[in-house]
Structures are given as C-alpha cells and as structure tokens.
Amino acid sequence: MDYVVEMLNIRKEFTGVVANDNVTLQVRPQEIHALLGENGAGKSTLMSILFGLYHADEGSIMVKGKAVHITDPNIAYELGIGMVHQHFQLVHNFTVTQNIIMGNEGRFILDVRSASKKIKELSERYKLSIDPNEKIEDISVGMQQRVEILKMLYRDADVLIFDEPTAVLTPQEIHELMGIMRNLVDEGKSIILITHKLKEIKDIADRCTVIRRGKYIGTVDVADTTQQEMASMMVGREVSFKVDKEASKPGETVLDIKDLRVLNARKYEALKKFSIHVCRGEIVGLAGVEGNGQTELVEAITGLRDIISGSITIRGEEITHLSRRKRNELGIAHIPEDRQKHGLVLEFTVGENLVLKTYYQKPFSRFGFLDQDKIKEHTERIVELFDVRSGQGIYSPAGGLSGGNQQKAIVGREIDMNPDLLIAVQPTRGLDVGAIEYIHKRLIEQRDNGKAVLLVSLELDEIFNLSDRIVIINSGEVIDVVKTEETNEDEVGLMMAGIKRGESR
Amino acid sequence: MKKNSAFIIAISAVVLGLIAGSILMLSIGSNPLEGYSYLFKGGLMSIERIGNTIATAITLTLTGLSVAFAFKTGLFNIGAAGQMLMGGLCSTMVALTVTAPRPILLFLIILAGFTGGALWGAVPGLLKAKFNVHEVVATIMMNWIAYWVVYYVVPAYFKGMYLETESRLIPMSASLKAPWLDALFNGSYINIGIFIALIAVVIIQIILKKTTLGFELKAVGFNRDAAEYAGIKVNRNIVLSMIIAGSLAGLAGTTFYTGYASNMQIGVLPNQGFDGIAVALLGATEPWGVFASALFFGLLHSGKGFMNAMTRIPPEISDTIIATIIYFTATSVLIGRIWSFFNRRQKRKNDTKIINLDSGSDSDSEEEEK
Numbered sequence: 003m004d005y006v007v008e009m010l011n012i013r014k015e016f017t018g019v020v021a022n023d024n025v026t027l028q029v030r031p032q033e034i035h036a037l038l039g040e041n042g043a044g045k046s047t048l049m050s051i052l053f054g055l056y057h058a059d060e061g062s063i064m065v066k067g068k069a070v071h072i073t074d075p076n077i078a079y080e081l082g083i084g085m086v087h088q089h090f091q092l093v094h095n096f097t098v099t100q101n102i103i104m105g106n107e108g109r110f111i112l113d114v115r116s117a118s119k120k121i122k123e124l125s126e127r128y129k130l131s132i133d134p135n136e137k138i139e140d141i142s143v144g145m146q147q148r149v150e151i152l153k154m155l156y157r158d159a160d161v162l163i164f165d166e167p168t169a170v171l172t173p174q175e176i177h178e179l180m181g182i183m184r185n186l187v188d189e190g191k192s193i194i195l196i197t198h199k200l201k202e203i204k205d206i207a208d209r210c211t212v213i214r215r216g217k218y219i220g221t222v223d224v225a226d227t228t229q230q231e232m233a234s235m236m237v238g239r240e241v242s243f244k245v246d247k248e249a250s251k252p253g254e255t256v257l258d259i260k261d262l263r264v265l266n267a268r269k270y271e272a273l274k275k276f277s278i279h280v281c282r283g284e285i286v287g288l289a290g291v292e293g294n295g296q297t298e299l300v301e302a303i304t305g306l307r308d309i310i311s312g313s314i315t316i317r318g319e320e321i322t323h324l325s326r327r328k329r330n331e332l333g334i335a336h337i338p339e340d341r342q343k344h345g346l347v348l349e350f351t352v353g354e355n356l357v358l359k360t361y362y363q364k365p366f367s368r369f370g371f372l373d374q375d376k377i378k379e380h381t382e383r384i385v386e387l388f389d390v391r392s393g394q395g396i397y398s399p400a401g402g403l404s405g406g407n408q409q410k411a412i413v414g415r416e417i418d419m420n421p422d423l424l425i426a427v428q429p430t431r432g433l434d435v436g437a438i439e440y441i442h443k444r445l446i447e448q449r450d451n452g453k454a455v456l457l458v459s460l461e462l463d464e465i466f467n468l469s470d471r472i473v474i475i476n477s478g479e480v481i482d483v484v485k486t487e488e489t490n491e492d493e494v495g496l497m498m499a500g501i502k503r504g505e506s507r
Numbered sequence: 508m509k510k511n512s513a514f515i516i517a518i519s520a521v522v523l524g525l526i527a528g529s530i531l532m533l534s535i536g537s538n539p540l541e542g543y544s545y546l547f548k549g550g551l552m553s554i555e556r557i558g559n560t561i562a563t564a565i566t567l568t569l570t571g572l573s574v575a576f577a578f579k580t581g582l583f584n585i586g587a588a589g590q591m592l593m594g595g596l597c598s599t600m601v602a603l604t605v606t607a608p609r610p611i612l613l614f615l616i617i618l619a620g621f622t623g624g625a626l627w628g629a630v631p632g633l634l635k636a637k638f639n640v641h642e643v644v645a646t647i648m649m650n651w652i653a654y655w656v657v658y659y660v661v662p663a664y665f666k667g668m669y670l671e672t673e674s675r676l677i678p679m680s681a682s683l684k685a686p687w688l689d690a691l692f693n694g695s696y697i698n699i700g701i702f703i704a705l706i707a708v709v710i711i712q713i714i715l716k717k718t719t720l721g722f723e724l725k726a727v728g729f730n731r732d733a734a735e736y737a738g739i740k741v742n743r744n745i746v747l748s749m750i751i752a753g754s755l756a757g758l759a760g761t762t763f764y765t766g767y768a769s770n771m772q773i774g775v776l777p778n779q780g781f782d783g784i785a786v787a788l789l790g791a792t793e794p795w796g797v798f799a800s801a802l803f804f805g806l807l808h809s810g811k812g813f814m815n816a817m818t819r820i821p822p823e824i825s826d827t828i829i830a831t832i833i834y835f836t837a838t839s840v841l842i843g844r845i846w847s848f849f850n851r852r853q854k855r856k857n858d859t860k861i862i863n864l865d866s867g868s869d870s871d872s873e874e875e876e877k
C-alpha cells in the first residue's frame with residue numbers, strides 16, 4: 003500500500019465556477035501532508051469531497067488502495083477519515099465525554115463509564131492530557147481542539163484532516179499541537195493539514211501539495227523546498243516575506259497614554275495603570291496572548307469603551323472626554339480586529355463602506371444630502387489605489403467580497419483618512435500571503451510618511467516583521483518595552499507569559 | 508437585481524395567497540372566479556369604489572411607511588396602532604376646539620397628528636436608547652396606554668350627541684374631506700390625506716436614499732457595532748427613527764379619524780396599525796413598494812363587502828387571503844430560495860463556460876461551500 007488516501011484528477015464545478023480542476027492529492031501512510039493554497043483556492047472544496055459533503059464531477063478517490071464512493075460523511079467515518087473542523091462543533095455545557103460520544107451513543111443504554119475509560123486511554127496514548135469529565139466551557143480553546151481530535155480517534159479514524167488548526171491558538175498552544183500531531187503519526191495515523199501558513203508546513207509537514215485557483219500546481223518534499231519556493235507556487239509569483247524597511251526615525255510623540263485603568267465587559271480591571279507612547283515615524287507592536295487587555299486598550303483609545311482613570315493624549319491634547327467622531331476627526335484611524343463586526347456594514351455597498359466615517363463631511367455631504375458623484379469619484383479612487391476586487395466595483399455589497407478584499411477596503415478607507423495615528427489590530431488575520439505582503443507594505447509606508455502606527459497582533463512573526471519597538475502586555479500591565487533588533491521571539495514569548503527579563507524561569 | 512427579486516417575491520406571495528383563497532372558496536362550494544371577480548369589482552368597478560379603495564390605502568400607506576421606516580433602522584414598530592390613535596386623538600381635539608380659517612386649521616390638525624404620533628414613538632425610542640428596553644415590548648404597552656387615554660379623554664371632553672362611546676362629529680370645515688375630491692370621485696371616502704401619503708412616500712424615499720440621516724439610520728439598522736465604530740451616535744438615531752416612524756403613524760391617524768371617518772370611537776385599537784406590518788413586508792420596506800402594497804390591501808378591504816353581498820362567500824375569506832399573503836411574504840426567504848433554485852438550474856443549462864476562480868468570484872464559491 004503506497005498511499006492511504008488518493009484523490010485522482012478531481013474536478014468540481016459550481017455553476018460556472020471551477021473550484022477544483024484536475025486536482026490530485028496522494029497521502030502516504032504515517033505522513034503529515036500539507037495542503038497549501040490561498041483563500042478561495044479550493045482547499046475546502048477538495049476536503050469536502052473527501053469527506054462526502056460534495057460529490058466530484060470527475061475523478062476518483064481511493065482509500066487504502068480501494069476505489070470508493072464517498073456519498074456522505076458517515077461513509078467517510080467508516081473508511082477511517084475524520085475531520086477536525088476550524089470552528090469546533092462542541093456543546094459547551096456538556097462534558098468532554100458527552101461531546102465525544104454524541105452521535106455515537108450506542109444502541110439503547112448509554113454506557114458513559116466505559117466510553118469515559120476509552121477516552122482516557124486514548125488521551126494518555128496520544129499525550130493529550132484531557133480529563134473526560136470536564137465541561138467544554140471550562141477548558142481552553144487549545145484543549146477544546148484536542149477534544150475535536152479525540153472525537154476522531156474515538157471513531158477509529160486513521161486519516162485526520164486538520165482544517166486551519168492553528169488559526170485560533172496561541173504560540174504555546176501551536177507548539178503543543180505540533181507535538182500532538184507528531185505523536186499521532188508515530189502511532190500510525192496519517193494527517194492532512196490544510197493551511198496557508200508556510201512556517202507551520204516547514205516545521206511539521208513531510209510533503210506538501212499546492213493548489214492555486216482550483217488548479218493542481220504540484221507536490222513537493224518539504225525538506226527540499228524553501229518557504230520562498232512554496233509561496234511562489236501558491237501565489238504564482240515571487241513573494242517577499244521580510245518587509246524591506248529602513249531604520250525608523252521617530253519624531254514627536256503622537257499618542258501618549260499614562261496610568262490608564264479600564265474595566266472589561268465582565269467588570270474586571272483589564273488595564274492596570276497602563277502607559278505607552280507612540281511617536282511619528284515608528285511602528286510600535288503590542289505583543290501579548292489574546293485577552294490580556296489589548297482589545298480594551300484599543301477600545302479606550304478609539305472611544306468605544308469608557309475609562310476609569312488615567313489620560314490619553316493625541317499630540318498633547320487630552321481626548322478621554324471626546325466623542326468617537328471627534329477622535330476620528332483628530333486623526334485616529336482604526337483597522338478593527340473583527341472586520342465583519344466593526345469594520346464594515348456588509349449590506350452596504352463597497353462605496354458606502356468607504357465613506358462610513360466621512361459621509362457627513364464635505365464634499366460628500368451638502369446640507370445633509372449625500373453627493374453621490376463626489377462619493378463615487380472618491381471611492382473609485384480608493385478601490386483602484388488599494389486594489390479592492392469585486393464584481394461590480396463600488397456598487398458590490400461589501401458582504402460579497404472575499405475576506406482579503408474586505409480587509410483591503412478597510413485598510414484603504416483608514417489610510418486614506420490621512421491619520422496621525424493608525425491603530426491596526428490583527429490587520430492580516432485570515433488573509434493569504436499576497437494580501438499580507440500588501441498590507442504590511444502599506445503599514446510601513448504610513449510609518450515612512452511620518453505617521454504613528456500602533457500594531458496589535460497575536461502573530462509574533464507579524465510583530466517582529468513590522469515593529470520598531472515591541473511593548474509586551476500581560477494581564478493588563480506592560481511587562482517590558484524592547485527594541486525589535488535587541489530581542490528575539492523566544493524572549494518576547496516568555497514575556498508574553500508574564501515572565502520579566504532576568505527573572506528566573 | 509435585488510429589487511427585482513423583492514418584486515418577484517411580493518408577486519409570488521400575492522399569487523400564492525390568491526390560490527389559497529380560491530382553495531378555500533372551492534371548499535365551501537363557491538366558484539373562486541366568481542368570487543374574485545366580485546372582489547375586484549367591489550374595489551374597482553366605479554369611480555366611487557376606486558375612491559374608496561384609495562381612501563383605505565391612504566391610512567395603510569402611512570402605517571406601512573411607519574413600520575418600514577423603523578425596519579430600516581433595525582427596529583420593529585408594533586406600536587403603529589397606538590401612535591395612530593394618539594395622532595388621531597390630537598387631530599380630533601384640534602378639529603373640535605380650534606376655530607381658524609380652513610387652511611390654517613387643516614395645517615394645525617395635521618401638525619397635531621404628526622406630533623401626537625411622534626410623541627408616542629419617542630417614548631419607546633428613548634426607553635430603548637437609555638435602558639435597552641426592547642421596542643416590541645414598549646410599543647405594545649404604548650398601544651394600550653393610547654387605547655385607555657382615548658377611552659378616558661373622548662367621553663370626558665368630546666362626548667358625542669347621542670352616544671357615550673363616540674366623539675362629536677367633526678364639522679366639514681375641519682375635515683380632510685374636500686368637496687372637489689368628493690365631486691371627482693362621486694362622493695367616496697377619499698380625502699386630501701392622499702396628498703399627505705404621497706408626500707410622505709416621497710420624503711421618506713429621499714431621506715433613506717439621499718441624505719446623511721438616511722445613511723446613518725440604515726448603518727445603525729444593518730450593523731450597530733460598525734455604526735458605533737464609525738462614530739455614528741447609535742442611540743440618537745434609534746430615538747430619531749422611532750420619532751419619525753411614530754409621526755408617520757400619527758398622520759395615518761389624522762387621515763383616518765378626520766378624513767375617512769368623522770369622529771373617534773372608544774375601545775378600538777385600529778387594525779390599520781397592525782396591517783401596516785403586512786403592508787411594509789409585502790412592499791419590501793421600500794417606500795414605493797409600501798404604497799403599491801397599500802393599494803392592493805386597500806382593494807381587498809374595500810372589495811370584500813361587495814363580494815359578500817353578491818355571493819355566499821363570507822368576508823372572512825378576504826381576510827384569510829390577506830393573512831395568507833402575509834404568511835407567504837414573511838416566509839419570503841423560502842420563496843427566494845425556490846426562485847434561485849430554478850434560476851440556477853436554468854443557468855447551469857445555459858452556461859457551461861469555464862470561469863476560473865479569481866478573487867472577484869470568491870464569494871460565490873464560499874457561499875456554495877456553506
């Protein structure tokens with residue numbers, strides 16, 4: 003048996019759109035096989051075919067050497083194929099055991115005890131350290147993912163599909179997940195890893211199949227291929243990772259925060275006497291594990307959240323009493339963390355979204371009436387400048403755009419406001435390499451134009467690539483402020499966990 | 508494209524409603540063709556009857572606009588009935604107490620209706636903005652407050668000559684009925700409220716499509732978080748939206764109680780307030796759509812009496828048809844799906860071209876994948 007799963011010359015078409023065109027994927031036993039492609043390249047479609055959610059128009063599937071017809075997910079389960087979804091499918095007030103046996107409860111009598119025992123054994127064998135009796139709502143996101151993995155193991159899956167598994171994890175959790183994946187392979191499982199993160203592929207995968215715009219590009223041995231080469235295969239052109247930038251020349255202070263105290267939604271103190279400053283011509287990266295006060299900080303600066311005490315000044319002017327709109331007008335632009343919740347009105351057109359913050363100003367509005375011609379002129383320029391691609395230009399509903407183009411539209415809108423302070427929160431979350439490269443360039447450009455940029459990101463790579471200084475935040479406190487060239491990812495990673503420099507580990 | 512499909516959905520709902528009605532007529536042994544011909548004749552066969560159809564549509568247009576406008580801001584105004592009562596009460600009070608030259612008096616009557624409704628809309632708006640009280644709850648409460656206010660005020664201060672339960676009749680000089688309109692439509696119920704309704708349709712259309720106010724209201728309606736992020740004052744817009752919605756329903760009260768009718772009865776929550784929800788839905792919450800669907804509902808309402816007189820079909824059948832249409836409009840998602848299913852099949856047949864996935868068509872495939 004050469005291959006445990008073979009998908010040969012798969013073709014799948016949706017009304018006029020070819021999602022997969024002659025794609026071949028061959029997975030060897032006990033290998034970690036990465037499936038690489040940009041957003042919308044057809045990875046999910048291919049996996050949905052393997053999982054029985056879609057039927058291929060052409061091509062064949064072989065599992066363990068036998069031709070099979072997978073018409074629904076239950077057949078996939080029977081063949082030993084399991085999928086760890088990106089969005090977990092767990093019932094939060096059920097225990098781990100209850101979640102795992104759900105849909106597989108046995109005939110009539112619910113034998114929780116033996117199920118629980120089997121789960122414990124599996125957990126020990128694959129070093130997952132899961133307590134079967136804990137409730138989902140009480141365990142971390144990383145642990146919840148392990149429950150998803152256990153679900154598959156409980157159903158005796160031999161081939162596990164991981165769909166973008168690291169998107170929701172902290173750096174530490176990613177590290178642990180990789181260990182788990184190695185254990186799984188050592189114990190005889192095979193893994194298909196769907197991702198567009200090259201570093202992860204390099205770290206863990208054996209071979210990698212690349213698809214681009216639905217077409218099969220090739221399969222390579224990861225050990226013999228550089229990240230650069232894989233990126234070129236994926237995007238179809240040369241991509242640079244390291245953003246070229248000159249040393250920063252910080253000017254006067256734009257944002258100055260002193261002793262800021264803010265409560266979070268649960269009325270706990272999210273920021274405790276927090277102080278930072280950002281100058282013209284520099285990018286300050288705020289590094290921290292999710293939920294350590296970053297969101298509250300950004301909300302306090304932009305006026306979405308009230309503060310208890312402390313001061314926030316822009317060019318020396320106190321802004322804590324100002325409305326959100328006044329703050330926008332003072333020159334604060336904000337690329338929000340959640341582009342669909344805060345960044346865009348999805349039902350509005352692209353054009354309307356591009357004037358979401360400026361529609362009331364001249365020349366877009368006169369005596370309370372919108373000047374559609376001026377808005378059209380202005381928004382078409384942004385769409386052109388920032389390469390926002392959509393079906394009907396500025397008249398497409400924003401909800402119809404791909405994630406990358408939605409983000410480009412937001413970045414375009416915010417940068418075009420010509421702000422003194424640009425706050426970018428997770429500006430490249432969920433985007434592919436091409437779009438990331440583009441947005442990074444734009445952020446550097448802002449810095450070089452003498453703007454102050456505050457970058458909040460959970461991706462250490464991004465922080466290191468862009469920042470001139472790094473502020474490490476933990477539990478609402480500044481752990482340290484370091485110059486990027488004087489530190490490294492390990493050191494910052496430790497500080498993110500709350501361990502100060504020079505402290506014993 | 509989007510507008511087209513809303514139109515198709517509305518027409519489908521109407522057709523399905525009529526089909527359901529004919530099944531009912533068949534089941535009681537009547538001939539649906541005969542029934543419908545009398546129903547439509549009843550609303551259209553003479554100038555006078557056309558006038559009555561329009562007169563019924565005036566009030567429905569305004570309550571429909573009220574509901575539709577609130578919808579656009581993400582609010583569900585169930586209080587059109589109460590706002591209409593208050594508007595009607597304020598207008599009636601002015602009509603029965605103020606003496607002034609007719610143009611000034613009419614202006615004051617209309618202004619009073621506008622204000623009464625606006626006030627009744629403002630309260631739920633403020634409650635929502637300040638205390639996050641759901642507007643559905645608040646507007647239903649306001650309906651009953653209006654109901655009891657009328658119940659008290661009319662017998663106490665404006666008691667009719669013969670009946671305790673009615674207000675005095677409004678003199679012709681203070682009525683929205685106009686002699687020249689009467690002459691034009693052979694003495695139907697039509698009144699100058701039709702111009703109020705048409706002006707309201709145009710103004711609401713302009714507010715929603717052309718003004719910064721409309722932009723803000725819609726942004727708040729579609730995505731409150733994004734509106735807040737963009738610096739739009741969400742609470743102010745909620746209150747404003749309810750005031751405008753309330754004033755539209757208040758005007759509906761003016762046209763009904765001082766135009767269509769000539770006095771107020773106590774102990775009645777006007778049905779038009781609730782029918783406004785159906786009118787707004789069938790009209791796809793677009794101002795002109797609301798006007799068209801109000802005309803259609805007006806036709807059903809004014810034709811059902813004639814149908815009843817000429818056949819054995821009870822008038823309830825007409826109400827059932829209205830209810831069925833509401834049902835099909837409310838489940839318009841389903842109708843929309845059925846349509847896109849047929850469209851897609853057709854497209855698949857016509858279109859076998861290969862189009863590569865590019866970022867422009869990403870969304871299509873993503874939708875498909877879901």
